[in-house]
Amino acid sequence: MSLSWQEQLRQSPKSIPELERFLTLSPVEKVALQKLDQSGGLPLQVTPHYLSLIDQNNPLDPLRLQVIPTQSEFQPDPLERRDPLGEEDHEVVPHLVHRYPDRVLLLITDRCASYCRFCTRKRWVGQGPTPKPEHFKQALDYIAAHPEIKEVILSGGDSLILTDKRLEAILEKIRAIKSIEIIRLATRMLTFAPMRITENLLAILKRFQPIYFLNHTNHPNEISKPTEEALLRLADNGFPVLNQTVLLKGINDQTEILIKLFRRLTYLRARPYYLHQCDVAPGTAQYRVPLEQAMKLVESLRGHISGLCQPTFVIDIPGGHGKVPMYPSPIINRSETTITLKGLKGKQADYPLV
Ligand SMILES: *Cc1c(COP(=O)(O)O)cnc(C)c1O
Ligand code: SF4
Numbered sequence: 001m002s003l004s005w006q007e008q009l010r011q012s013p014k015s016i017p018e019l020e021r022f023l024t025l026s027p028v029e030k031v032a033l034q035k036l037d038q039s040g041g042l043p044l045q046v047t048p049h050y051l052s053l054i055d056q057n058n059p060l061d062p063l064r065l066q067v068i069p070t071q072s073e074f075q076p077d078p079l080e081r082r083d084p085l086g087e088e089d090h091e092v093v094p095h096l097v098h099r100y101p102d103r104v105l106l107l108i109t110d111r112c113a114s115y116c117r118f119c120t121r122k123r124w125v126g127q128g129p130t131p132k133p134e135h136f137k138q139a140l141d142y143i144a145a146h147p148e149i150k151e152v153i154l155s156g157g158d159s160l161i162l163t164d165k166r167l168e169a170i171l172e173k174i175r176a177i178k179s180i181e182i183i184r185l186a187t188r189m190l191t192f193a194p195m196r197i198t199e200n201l202l203a204i205l206k207r208f209q210p211i212y213f214l215n216h217t218n219h220p221n222e223i224s225k226p227t228e229e230a231l232l233r234l235a236d237n238g239f240p241v242l243n244q245t246v247l248l249k250g251i252n253d254q255t256e257i258l259i260k261l262f263r264r265l266t267y268l269r270a271r272p273y274y275l276h277q278c279d280v281a282p283g284t285a286q287y288r289v290p291l292e293q294a295m296k297l298v299e300s301l302r303g304h305i306s307g308l309c310q311p312t313f314v315i316d317i318p319g320g321h322g323k324v325p326m327y328p329s330p331i332i333n334r335s336e337t338t339i340t341l342k343g344l345k346g347k348q349a350d351y352p353l354v
Contacts, residue, residue, distance in 0.1 A: 005189070005196040008047045009113060009161075019044065022051040023068070026059060032069040042122040044069065046114045047192045053224055062219045062251040067114050072286040082123050084279040086320025095131045096139040099320055103151035103182075106139055107131060108170060112158040113192035118246060118287040120279040120316075125157055140173055147179035153214070155186035160196050164204055171208040183208060188216040191223075194230035202237050213241040215270055219252050220260045228268055235269035242273035245311065246287075247297070249278075253289045255300040262301075262309040272311035277326070279316055291315075299328040303344050 003011065013019040016033050025033070036044060046067045055061045083089075087105075092098045097105040107121075110128050119125050143149050152174050162170070174180055185205075189196040205211055213234055217223065234241050243265050245252065252258060262272045275298070278288045289297070298313045314323040333340035338350040 003048065003195070005113075005193045005198075008049055008193040008195065012045050012047045012114065013051075014043065014045050019046070019068075022046075022048065023054065023064075024056065025068075028071060029068055032071050032073060035071075035074055036069050039074070040127070041073075042115050042117070042119060043126040044115065045112070045126070049194070049224075049226070050114050050192050050222075053221055060250065061221075062257075063221055065251050066116050066118070066218065066248070069117055070286065073117055073283040075285070076282045077280075077285045080280045080282045080284065081318055082282060084120055084281050084318055085316050086318070087121070090320050093138040093142050094135040096142060098142075098146075098149070099322065101148055103153060104139075104143060104149050105153045105155055107156050108136070108154050108159055109157035109161055111156065111161045113161060113189055113196075116188075116246075118248065118278055118281065118284045120281050121157075122281050122284075136170065136173075140177065143174075143180065144177045149179065151182040151184060152180055153184040153186060155214075158187050158189055158192075159185045160187040160189040160201075164198075164201055167201075168204045171205070175208050182210055182212060184212045184214055186214040186216070190215050190227050190230050191217055194224070194226040197230040197233050202233065205239065206237065209238065211239055213239055213270075214273070215241055215243045216245075217243055217261065217265060217270075218245050218248060220257065220264055223261075223264055223268070231265075231268040231270050241270040243270045243311070244274045244276060245272065246276045246278055247289050247294055247313075248287045249289045251287070253293070253297060255297060255304075258297065258301060259305050259309075262305060262311065266306070266309045272309055274323070275311040275313045277313070277315040280318055295326060295328055298326065302328070 013022060016030065033044060050063065050067065054064045087097045090097050090099045095107040108131055110125050110130050112125060115126050143152065174183060231241060247253060265272055277291065277294055278284060301310060313326045315326060316323045330341045331339055332342050332348055337353055339353055340348055340350050342348055
């Protein structure tokens with residue numbers, strides 16, 4: 001199968017009959033999909049490429065569970081929030097979120113190649129309103145008027161869902177603002193439609209360096225041959241690639257899976273950057289790993305795999321108050337003059353405080 005990325009999008013199932021051409025749906029999945037059809041929330045869409053990586057014989061396939069809705073999607077929890085990260089409160093002009101002093105998040109599209117059922121922006125993603133050119137102009141004016149902003153993160157939706165031409169136009173305008181140093185492209189295209197990384201795209205992007213990629217991969221099975229090739233093409237062309245992973249119950253919440261994922265990514269020169277505790281978006285309870293268990297998982301990675309393979313585990317706390325890094329505390333004891341720290345294999349040592 002060698003469809004172009006545009007063909008991948010065109011041929012992505014968006015309805016039950018289309019999906020059934022690729023997957024045998026369980027009765028439970030069908031009920032959930034019918035409900036989804038009526039509720040009009042985060043739509044159904046999965047690329048043929050991603051579907052091809054799903055093991056049909058495993059009803060709990062870790063990729064299937066990320067993109068095919070289940071009943072629990074319609075069971076909101078009282079602790080969940082429509083806008084878990086308070087992005088709407090920090091939106092300074094439409095689709096521009098300015099939460100940290102030196103960087104902004106610009107949501108350039110609400111579209112993705114496939115829709116993850118746990119998406120933190122499921123209130124808006126795939127449904128619009130789609131950002132308009134006048135919004136983009138307002139965002140640029142804001143950025144230009146705030147020279148303390150040094151970095152623009154292009155996200156959405158998926159920043160790479162835009163055509164080369166539109167991306168080029170956007171990047172040109174951002175690069176015309178002298179105070180901007182770094183551009184970050186947030187995307188899940190390398191997993192959903194890795195053929196997006198074309199020679200033409202690379203040639204365009206090279207003109208606007210430094211560009212960092214923020215890739216989103218959650219499971220080793222997502223790293224197919226074309227994804228490997230796309231990751232290496234980015235690295236070979238001089239684009240640093242960072243990776244974010246969402247910790248997902250029943251999908252990647254095992255030490256061995258995470259180690260395999262992070263080692264593979266590092267080998268492909270995509271540096272694990274963040275491991276996210278799943279946000280409290282509506283109907284995502286089935287994906288959330290209880291925090292204490294998540295911390296144990298994180299602890300099981302420390303010391304066991306190279307520091308190069310270790311992402312920072314973060315909770316983006318509700319309300320938009322930022323990402324909080326979570327570390328298992330190494331402090332055993334504290335006196336006036338020393339702290340006692342726990343190291344490898346639980347071995348302890350004192351270190352002077354003064
Ligand atoms: C996560 C996020 C960023 C980027 O944070 P880093 O720690 O630099 O990766 C910037 N703005 C918003 C609104 C974010 O949610
Ligand atoms: S790719 Fe990102 S923005 Fe799109 S549905 Fe998945 S998590 Fe949401």
